[in-house]
Amino acid sequence: MTDALTPQECLERARMHERLASTTADASARTMHQAMASEFRRRAEAGSSGPAQRPGTPVVEMVQPVQ
Numbered sequence: 001m002t003d004a005l006t007p008q009e010c011l012e013r014a015r016m017h018e019r020l021a022s023t024t025a026d027a028s029a030r031t032m033h034q035a036m037a038s039e040f041r042r043r044a045e046a047g048s049s050g051p052a053q054r055p056g057t058p059v060v061e062m063v064q065p066v067q
Contacts, residue, residue, distance in 0.1 A: 010044035013037075 005013070014037045021033035 005043070007044040007047055010040045014040035014044065 017033040017037035017040065021030045021037065024030050024033065
């Protein structure tokens, strides 16, 4: 699991995803690797690799559209 990574390990993962993004010709894969690199850098800077989402809160809230 990536929830137990140290900040240094997060930086290593960010660099790996940056390398993958720079070497792939697939635009969607490049976008995904760039997003992963950004997330791992954010985790490293926060000093914790735990999830940003608080436990017990929904990831997405469903709302009724206003008519």
